[in-house]
Amino acid sequence: MDRPYLLFLGDVADQLAAKTAQGVVHWRRDWCFGQLRLPGCAADLGIEDVTIDQAKAAGVRTLLVGVANSGGFLPDHWVETITGAMAAGMDVASGLHVRLEDVPAIAEAAQRHGSRLFDVRHPTRTFETGKGIKREGLRLLTVGTDCSVGKMYTSLALEQELKQRGRKATFRATGQTGIFIAGEGVSVDAVVADFISGSVEWLSPANDPDHWDLIEGQGSLFHPAFAGVSLGLLHGAQPDAIVLCHEPTRTYMRGLKHQPLPDLRACLEANLEAARLTNPDVRAVGVSVNTSLVGKDARGALIADIEAELGLPTVDPFVEGVGRIVDAL
């Protein structure tokens, strides 16, 4: 996807619905020319409100529909803005469940204006099955005790820290928000099951021996719904290093009130054991804890406890950054 982006929020009802667009602004502020909101929009990215004409004049290349709409559909009254962006020469990228090309007015406008449509939830290409052959270059994968515990954030923080230290590093996106942030990637959970690991081999190809891929993990080996995705991702990534991500206030697996969270050490060991199939030299290099729901007084002791238990540098990347994990790399 070409940049700069114009972030379209429609008229979503709350800030949470714009979480994807917010992630793009947080990590790629300089790719974002402005936001475009319809009357009644309750979300605000804290960047300039602009029109399609202003965006066109500034050379914006892609209109990004970075909202999660309840039900994933595209409201009819958003279509005019989207076709207007194409008339102004932009491509359109969407993270909605519905495919842009399945909306007739959008497909027709794309044809007429020669615009490209990116539906980042849906893989647009086929993959080979995984080979498991070691590729040159270094790879780090974030793994988790559960879904939504900070794997993408941690991967991006590691990329940033490595780059600031002058190291070669590339964030590799495996989910929709990550794909907007990277400008490319694979929605691994939407790939046909036979090709999970193959798609990740494609996503993180051979590279310079001193280049780090920071691969965004998905799900958890201990999530009854998504562990297959997590294992295929782990095998395809062939990680040299893994970072365990955790949200300490979570008492059950996301969406499954009967399923307890795994023990941290058991989770780490299971990931290392499975990873050895395609990289016998894999090692754990750190723990990333999302303490946003932990009281200020409690968080220091909590992180110290985990660090003592697992013997690994433990940080909240949002609070103290990931410098200590990069030191361990």
Next chain:
Amino acid sequence: MDRPYLLFLGDVADQLAAKTAQGVVHWRRDWCFGQLRLPGCAADLGIEDVTIDQAKAAGVRTLLVGVANSGGFLPDHWVETITGAMAAGMDVASGLHVRLEDVPAIAEAAQRHGSRLFDVRHPTRTFETGKGIKREGLRLLTVGTDCSVGKMYTSLALEQELKQRGRKATFRATGQTGIFIAGEGVSVDAVVADFISGSVEWLSPANDPDHWDLIEGQGSLFHPAFAGVSLGLLHGAQPDAIVLCHEPTRTYMRGLKHQPLPDLRACLEANLEAARLTNPDVRAVGVSVNTSLVGKDARGALIADIEAELGLPTVDPFVEGVGRIVDAL
């Protein structure tokens, strides 16, 4: 898929290409009215050659394209036979990679004659994500050291043995040959990654407390390409019992000359450990060894060695049957 079946072999070049149809004849002889072969066909299922008219008169309901064609496509000169079967009132089921509905003449004939088209490699419905909630009924899953080591054969042999003993048992198919044999099922490796375990929960729903589902495993937790499928299948199956399947002459994982086979005990333990996530009471009940490539003199000692090593009833289901494993159930 309704039965009886008429098995269409086209003009395939060797017996191996008709392996799927052979499996159907082996396990469901009474569902198979006959075979239909074009001039030059080199495969023979050992059942009567019949015409479409004879099949129609006998009440055949489904023409089954049970061959693996190199490349998976459908030769043009097979189309006339397939549309002829539809004109005679039959549905058509295919295990080819190409979808029947993507062949215009076939799609058009299906429309005209009101025939149903089954592409068993491609799931025709959507699934929910896995829930991991325990379902009533008993489940056995065959797991393997590798792909193609006898998981389907073992599952079917177990179903047969249980039924002969008057027990309630249902084979649950997860691959194309199995789906023809069961008349229904899910090609699990073709499901979108997010829904692997959910599709298996759907495939083996709650049942009588004394009813056994015999679920066909796929791949191996130790295959770098397909372990994600195997793990999702394991979690969705929630097995009470697993049977480990093995082919002792295999020296590397199917298709990957650099990847050694796992140790039997390590493979069994990894499957049990992962299965405990959705069924803490899972246990191993037997080992199924395909000794077809082992010399007659060597096979007895080989099976005895495995039995001694793992402490589980060990059989070649093709030679001595699975009675000892069912005893252990």
